[in-house]
Amino acid sequence: MLSSRNNVVRALTVTATAALVIAGLGACSSDADGGGGDASSFPEGDINFIVQAAAGGGSDLTSRALSAELEGILGTSIVVENRPGASGSTAMQYVADQEADGYTIGFAPVEVSMLEHLGFDVLPENYDFLGQVMFSPGVIAVPADSPYDSLDDLVEASQDEAITVANAGAGSIWEAATLGLAEESGADLTPVPFDGGAPAVAAALGGQVDAVVAGAGETVQANADGTLKILALFNDEVHPMLEDVPTAESEGYDLMFGGWGGIYAPTGLPDDVKQALSDAIAEAAESDSFSDAITPSGALPTYKTPEEFTSFVESESERFAGLLGGN
Amino acid sequence: MPTPDEPTRVPSVEEGLESGIDTPPGGAYLYTASIGTDAPDTTAQPNRTMEIVVAAVGLAVGLAGILLAQGIELRAETGGIDPRWWPTVLSIGSAALAAALLVAALVRPPFDRSDLETVGAGGWRRLLLATVIGAAYVAGWQLVGYLGATVVFLALLVWVFGGRGWKTIVLFPVITTGFTYLLFHTLLKVPL
Amino acid sequence: MNPIVEGLESLLDPVVGLGLLLGLLLGMLVGAFPGITATMAVALASGFTLTLEPVQGLAVLLTIYVAANFGDRVPSILVNTPGTPASIATTLDGYPMAKQGRAGLALVISAMASAIGILASMILFTAAAIPIARLALQFGPSEMFALVVFGLTVMISISSKSILKGVLAGALGLALATIGRDPITGDQRFTFGFDALSGGLDFIAIIIGLFGIAELFDQLLTHHAAKVRPISSLGRWWPTKAEYRQSGRALGVGTATGLVVGVIPAAGGDIAGLIGWDRAKRVSKNPEAFGTGSIEGVTASDSASSATLGGSLTTTMALGIPGDSVMAVMIGSMIIWGIQPGPSLFANRPELVVSITAIMVIATLASLLISLVRMKGMVKLLDVPVHYLWATILMFCIVGTYATTNNIITVVVMLVAGVVGLILKRTGFPAGPVVLGLLLGPLAESNLRRALLIDGPVGLVSSPISAVLLALAVFAIALPLVGRARAARRARRSDGDDGPAEHPGDDSSLRSTTTSKGL
Known part of the structure; x- marks a missing residue:
């Protein structure tokens, strides 16, 4: 909106000044007309980084940690803007509407592949995906005094009476994961959406529901304190913070569900800009300080190249179309 | 907007002198009718027409709500307590309350309005201009950016509200805009 | 070393002082x-506090948390605009007091009540955090639903003029709250295809519009130059002995309400203030x-909403479940510092619990001191000529609203709410029930439906709490209702006929006060 406008102006000024200097030196430059189109010159101004969640959440934390790395690598300022609201669609539509010049990028959460199936005007094809940076796998957990000690117990018990499973909200990734588990295992599960992850975990702690599907990070401490039993992790490998917890795969259910995040930009970036950004993101995502910043909250630093990430988003979108009703 | 007309309004002292903007001497955001002043009584009077209009509007909104609630599209029809249930209950309840209010407005004496003031000299003009300037500001902010739009917005507002002199029209808007820009943009990192 | 000594010693660090x-x-x-x-503010500050030591960082974050709870009362009392939702109930009596020229007294009482509320809640935190937090977990969907239904009854008492109008205003709030996505199925309701509406109307924008902008618009409309009197010239600053005595009961009731509501996750200072009042x-x-400028009203609402701070801290630290949105952000910071809130925190890091308590207490006392000292300056702000004041209020409301979402649509929502608020005000509908409906409506519906999903209708009454x-x-x-009906009958008998203000459903005892603000 405004700041991007200011930035375009600033970028233009910088570009124009640079062009004058270069022309004065006798070099030839014809790139004084836009906010960067030349690989060697990108970036020439601040980059806006749009986050779909309010300051302080997991998406915000990842975005700020990554931006701090990117600033050093790209040698420019990165302004993190939170544009929360409407399940993140406000920010996603905003990013899609910006000029594809590389000066507006954003955090692409798992919802970017889900919202279309929930009736929002958010389509993955409106974005250039520049790389995945993290994956935060989900778990299914039960209260400490629950009779179920394994995923199999729970699935079996559900044949007699439906099991109530709390999740973070209608249309959230954890509701989708619950539906996915029910489909894969044939269990009779009743998803109970709460208003956020914390109340959902609290409902399991208080025994109001039989189980909860939540992010690994949200349940690690309760598991360690012995107030919650984590039955399975929805990932193909064991979580470093939950070494005793089996994966759903090892229990015989092929399930991978979690909140992933990457970087996207409006579609149609110039190739050289796209290259510069994705190289920088690759370097930032694999840095130690980025990984140190995001791992305490249960997230796993996970890098995928732009090509891998793009096809991953497509396959996730297809999967959610089936689970969420597909309209 | 159901305008509360003022059948028994007492004209204020200033009204004959200047129809437009009044500049208060000491100035204050607040004033009070309850603590003794020499000014004429400016307490709003009960108004039956207004009561009937608002009750009727309330009834219309309630009835529209019932219709709209039936039109909510569901991805899965479950019956029972579904997403339509609560809006429907609310609309029916509101319509019933509004109907009762309408009956009361027709048959009972109108409500006491002694907690409200009458419209002051130039009041409507002031309110209308502030609203229009506010709307223009919201649009202008998008077009020319925060700093420019805010300075102009504040200058226009203080002028409409009766401020005069270069300090008021120029210095105040510039300083206030600068302060908020520093607080929000620089300190709180809000993208203005 | 003794954890108490150790915990207090870590506060001697000069960086902690600076952080405070x-x-x-x-x-x-x-x-x-x-x-x-x-x-x-906490979310943004947590960006730079991450590089500090945990106690230093906590000093900054917790002090913001406490000080904001004092700062937000000021605009509620002076200009009828809640600084944060927690001070909504403060407007009920604080603003009428200011209108009567008792702004200074209202500010002093509000600051004292807030301080006492926080300190009382911190006693509870230190004494019994873990057992209380366990108790809070008993509050499942059916108990929440019952609490919210109880909270909705507050509508009746904030409808000072006419129950009919008050409840209708409440229904409007409940209806506005249904805009957006259904909490259980995610279906769109009343969004008319706009994605911007699917997250629901922004609550903060609505309260700024209904309270602040509506009041400002009413001022613009009804300003009578001849009647202007500078309000700061009136009234005392300090309560009299009789006023202290009078507020005692309200303070006790308010604090107790705040303690209970604060511990329950998902219910915060905004709800507590209204219920306490x-x-x-x-x-x-x-x-x-x-509702007409009662000292007791200010005392009750502010002690209740402030007493939720310790309760939120309790659920956060003892369960690892954020008690409110500030705590949600703070948990994120603590985890990065390697502090994992939960029952084990009290066993493994008692010195940290001591430090946290000490920071909260120091921050409360310091905020109280600042509040009392800068009162005069604050009230003097109201003496500036109206054109400055009006322009500044309008602009601050617009910019503040924009900052909640960084989206201009939110500002438009706020201004529309202001116009609606003005219409409601001029036609005698109180704004309080609208906000109460907005706050509680989604909680009522979602918890009812959750409870039905879990246990069916039996669950609602089988739990003793609910x-x-x-x-x-x-x-x-x-x-x-019985009381009003009886009073009305008595009034009719004695009067013989209806006065101009007589109305069914009116509480004749309430009508005797002519300054009732209709809020």
Whole structure:
């Protein structure tokens, strides 16, 4: 909106000044007309980084940690803007509407592949995906005094009476994961959406529901304190913070569900800009300080190249179309 | 907007002198009718027409709500307590309350309005201009950016509200805009 | 070493002192600015506190949390605009007091009540955090539903002029809250295809519009130059002995309400303030003064909403479940510092619990001191000529609202709410019930449907907590209705005929006060 406008102006000024200097030196430059189109010159101004969640959440934390790395690598300022609201669609539509010049990028959460199936005007094809940076796998957990000690117990018990499973909200990734588990295992599960992850975990702690599907990070401490039993992790490998917890795969259910995040930009970036950004993101995502910043909250630093990430988003979108009703 | 007309309004002292903007001497955001002043009584009077209009509007909104609630599209029809249930209950309840209010407005004496003031000299003009300037500001902010739009917005507002002199029209808007820009943009990192 | 000594010693660090000062300044500022909440300030501050030591960082963040709870009362009292949602109930009596020229007194009382509320809640935190937090977990969907139904009965007592209009205003709030996605199925309701509406109307934008902008618009409309009197010239600053005595009961009731509501996850200072105000009115000797500038009203609402701070801290630290949105952000910071909130924190890191308690207490006392010292300056702000004041209020409301979402649509929502608020005000509909409906409507519906999903209809009454709360709600509705009907009958008998203001459903005892603000 405004700041991007200011930035375009600033970028233009910088570009124009640079062009004058270069022309004065006798070099030839014809790139004084836009906010960067030349690989060697990108970036020439601040980059806006749009986050779909309010300051302080997991998406915000990842975005700020990554931006701090990117600033050093790209040698420019990165302004993190939170544009929360409407399940993140406000920010996603905003990013899609910006000029594809590389000066507006954003955090692409798992919802970017889900919202279309929930009736929002958010389509993955409106974005250039520049790389995945993290994956935060989900778990299914039960209260400490629950009779179920394994995923199999729970699935079996559900044949007699439906099991109530709390999740973070209608249309959230954890509701989708619950539906996915029910489909894969044939269990009779009743998803109970709460208003956020914390109340959902609290409902399991208080025994109001039989189980909860939540992010690994949200349940690690309760598991360690012995107030919650984590039955399975929805990932193909064991979580470093939950070494005793089996994966759903090892229990015989092929399930991978979690909140992933990457970087996207409006579609149609110039190739050289796209290259510069994705190289920088690759370097930032694999840095130690980025990984140190995001791992305490249960997230796993996970890098995928732009090509891998793009096809991953497509396959996730297809999967959610089936689970969420597909309209 | 159901305008509360003022059948028994007492004209204020200033009204004959200047129809437009009044500049208060000491100035204050607040004033009070309850603590003794020499000014004429400016307490709003009960108004039956207004009561009937608002009750009727309330009834219309309630009835529209019932219709709209039936039109909510569901991805899965479950019956029972579904997403339509609560809006429907609310609309029916509101319509019933509004109907009762309408009956009361027709048959009972109108409500006491002694907690409200009458419209002051130039009041409507002031309110209308502030609203229009506010709307223009919201649009202008998008077009020319925060700093420019805010300075102009504040200058226009203080002028409409009766401020005069270069300090008021120029210095105040510039300083206030600068302060908020520093607080929000620089300190709180809000993208203005 | 003794954990108490160790915990206090870690506060001797000069950086902690600086952090406290910074937190105080920032907290007061964002609290007083409508729109920006403590959550936002804490989230932004957590960016730079991550590089500090945990105790240093906690000093900054917790002090912002506390100071904002003092700062937000100031605009509520002076200009009828809640600085944050927690001070909504403060407008009920604080603003009428200011209108009567008792702004200074209202500010002093509000600051004292807030300080006492926080300190009382911190005693509870230190004494019994873990057992209390366990108790809070008993609050499942059916208990929440019952509590919310009980909270909705507050509508009746904030409808000072006409129950019919008050409840209708409440229904409007409940209806506005249904805009957006259904909480259980995610289906769109009343969004008319706009994605911007699917997240629902922004609550902060609505309260700024309904309270602040509507009041400003009313001022623009009804300003009578001849009647202007500078309000700061009137009134005392310090309460008299009789006033202290009078507020005692309200303080007790308010604090108790805040302690209970604060511990329950998902119910915060905004709800507590309104319920505390209502409870104090029910037990007061002068219930008719509530809503017209009652000292008791200010005491009750501010002690109740402030007493939720310790409760939120309790659920956060003892369960690892954020008690409110500020705490959600703070948990994120603590985890990065390697502090994992939960029952084990109290066993493994007792010195940290001591430090946290000490920071909260120091921050409260410092905020109280600052509040009392800078009162005069604050009230003097109201003496500036109206054109400055009006322009500044309008602009601050717009910018503050924008900052909540960085989206201009939110500002448009706020301005529309202001116009609607003006219409409601001029036609005698109170704004309080609208906000109460907005706050509680989604909680009522979602918890009812959750409870039905989990246990079916039996669950609502099988739990003793919810059965008791539902019974209390029935009483809360029935008693005043019976009382009003009886009073009306008595009034008719003695008057013979209806006065101009007589109306069915009117409480004749309330009407005797002509300054009732209709809020």
